[in-house]
Amino acid sequence: MKKHSAVACISQVGLFSKLSDSILKKIAPISTHQEHFPKGSIIRRPGDGKDGLIFMDEGSAKIYSLNAEGKETVLGVLNQGDFDGQLNLFQDNNNENFVQALQDTYVCSINRKDFQNLLKKTPDLALNLLNSFGQKLVAIETKSIRRNSMSAKERLLAYLEDLAKKQESRTVQLKLKKKDLASYLGVTPETLSRQLKSLEKDELISVEGKRIKIQ
DNA sequence: CCATTAATAGGCG
């Protein structure tokens, strides 16, 4: 395991990144460091009694929920520096989502009460939090619009373009299994498989397993 | 290895 610095962990989280060192040093001692989750293990589950914010120090995770029939709906992916669990910062109830490690993952967390106290004393952090919420809202909105107005093929391509921008490369690496990506995009795995083929035939992309090159 | 899960293919409504 790599050497872990509390401040280093926190400073790479987008939510905290613009804060001054002196504030980071205040956050570090009250956050929990550093929990390891092996690939496939569940980081959060409904009713686990854990509250507060989690942030990804290393690795990635998927957020999903289960419907009444036990089917999984993938809501999103957490990558290094992302955070989740904000909802229960403001209420006592746990939300109904699962978070599962996609690779061996290290997670830092801060509990609700500590975070709330910190928020009161740190206006900059409150502002950052507000901005982060705004970004999440925009992301959810984008996803919703795509779902309603774009074909599966267009949605897939738009997703890949987003990923290319995020990963800063025309060759993207899927973190999700294709069946999970299908769930995220709101299509069946069969449809995803066919659309990938179709995009390849259009010479818009080329696929090698989970590596996809965008032309 | 074997067993399970994931990915693909083809047919049909």
Next chain:
DNA sequence: CGCCTATTAATGG
């Protein structure tokens, strides 16, 4: 496009 079934590929123990 989703659903179903069959086959193949990949994964994990």
